[in-house]
Amino acid sequence: MPKQANFSRIFESYRPLPGAFDECFDADGRVRSEAARVIELLEGLGRKEFRARQRLADSTFLKGGITFSVYSDDRGSERIFPFDLIPRIIPAAEWKRLRSGLEQRIRALNAFLADVYTDQRILEEKIVPRDLVLGAKGYTPQVKGILPPGGIYVHIAGIDLIRGPDGEFVMLEDNARTPSGVSYVIENRMVMKKVFPRVFAQSHVAGVEGYPIQLRQALDSVGPAPDGEGATVVLTPGPYNSAYFEHSFLARRMGVSLVEGRDLFVENDRVYAKTPLGPRRIDVIYRRIDDPFLDPEAFRKDSQLGVPGLIRAYAKGNVALANAVGNGVADDKGIYPFVPDMIRFYLSEEPILGQVPTYVCDRPDDLSYVLEHVGDLVIKAVNEAGGYGMLIGPQASRRERADFRERVRANPRNYIAQPRIELSTCPTWTHKGVGPRRVDLRPYVVTGRDTWVLPGGLTRVALVEGSYVVNSSQGGGSKDTWVIEESWR
């Protein structure tokens, strides 16, 4: 059979990593049924053709200017986000369960934020320790008592999931402030369709292109004047921000203006954009500027990125901000261990998805355990992101461990620790052929009047052999994520 002969070309020497779940092959090296068709179609191309298409994909990203800016380079140079052509596959049934779990989590996080900034019932009832919440860096007393339109705080969430050795997805991290990456999901898909038209035509993959429309609807639905009088805009820190491409992309695909802080001003507690013909009223701002830089009157005085008076307008209900201000208290890594309790408290439901066991260093018992087991644990600073401020104990040097032990001891509130999970792997193209590389998954959840979950999400892959770090700033790349419709199998 010619297909058999082709099969040996790309995946022939592929061996899953012992001890990790592989997304495409089982422990004995057999193709999983949900991936079988795709693997077979890719095999049909052969190695040489596959490589040619990888080059085509890379040049498509470059020519489309689908890039991220590199901070370290003062010329403002841009790089493409490395992209791997072998998709990550999630069967529809499994996705359905994930989606329910994500929706549930967002409902709970929203309820938590609404509670924390008003009655603080959950603190009264001691479900979450008061000191932990009020002492969190993201807790923002300036917005206490301000109820955002519709009571929605988390309009856009990116929730990081990983899959352990048992094949179960668990929640790793919440991003309820300014999660990024969704533009790559959509562009990755566009490139995949261009590069593998035939493979695509024969797989039943759930579409992702609806995201900007869903986002636009959600944003418009939370505006203070639903009659469309004021405009909806995307607020960016500017072209030198690493995620600028995404800000521009989302504005373009939503058909709204992309603005910088200097394009807006506040008068009589209302927000206006400067246009050549005079001021234009703004109702809804999808802001990609972090809280501390949003309004120099309310937060950091030295911020050049923000809009003076914005929080006044927000407090008066004259402008909607997405995400809401103060969400950092909900995605704080120190609060994370309590999310299952929030689900039970606010929703009277059991959590659908599990999460990673977490030691909260603020608790004396946990602290002493962590200090004794630094070499076995992953220790994370609660307010860092991007794979920074993190120690992977089993891979760290003696000096790094000692250093982290000191840091944790000096400021326990600032750290949590988790056992290192053997992240699942996915076959990935490398210069030595296809090899197993670790992946995570960031689905995107959009909430306006309803909640909508983008099918799939961003699969980030640690391209460096043996690495657990999937962040683009540290050698990570991405893959297209295919939620394969039931009917196809």
Next chain:
Amino acid sequence: MISRVAESCFWLNRYVERVEVLARMLDVNLAFQLDVALPDAERWRPLVVVNGQEEDFLERTQTAAVDDPETVQDYLTWSEDNPSSIQSSLRAARENARTIRETISLEMWETLNDLWVWLGDRAARRLYDADRHDFYVHLRDRCLLFHGVAQATMLHEDPFEFMRLGTALERSALTARVLDIKYESVGRTEETEETPTGAAQWLATLRFCSGVEPFLKRDDKPLSGRAVAEFLLFDASFPRSVLHNLDRTRNFLVLVRPPTPTSVGERSYAIVCETLEALRAMTIDSVLERGLHDVLTWIVEATARIGGAIHADFFDPRPLGSAAERTTSLREEGSQQQTQSG
């Protein structure tokens, strides 16, 4: 539309225009070399001068490198230090486009980004070394393509008008500068009978503006400095003549201004009308009498004044009076604003 976006639209097209014109000038000059016996310095130096970079160029090269065609071409094409080089102008055009991708069409972005990626690639360098004519033609054609793509894919409303405004104003200034090259190379001439070298230079001047065939269609005019200057200054239909472009500048200003009565854009409009009136009052005889170089300098300065007024009127508006009142009047204008901003 956001003021900053309007400004980027305006500058995007000014930079694209600079790339196109400079590429054409360099290309024409290469061919022109073959036709006439002139010292190298007289062939290439004017291009540096006309781009306003003589001082910088001499400082950087520290030699009489104006005699060296390779150095001049390299400086005008590739130099990152020269803000007027093709490389710098294309970078600026692309950077402006990058910050308004949500406003321009995807096809426009791809056209421009593709050219930028190409220029940064080894293939472009190889072409520059192997076939310079093809290299400059590629640049020129892509700039022209950009205009066509814009015309065919972008909404024909304010952002587009600001782009066309940028093109028209830049062309007025560039044509004046190009015409000044002739002055730079041979000084003031009023005679109607041209020497062969002079005729070749006037032809080259026309070709800098892709104006040879349009000029020849004005068949009552034999090739002379006087006729070429008259054509490039006053022809009403030639797309690169000064008069034509100032007229268009005025038209686009009318399009981007709100319906009267309004004070928005008053200053820009007044200066353009004033300049047009003054130009229309001139004839080629009065220009030559006053001195071609003087008139060209006046034109270049007038376009700078117009650019400054456009900036003050549209790109850097101070929020004046009650914003709420002004918004109400804005809303009455109907759907155009809505489409752009909302």
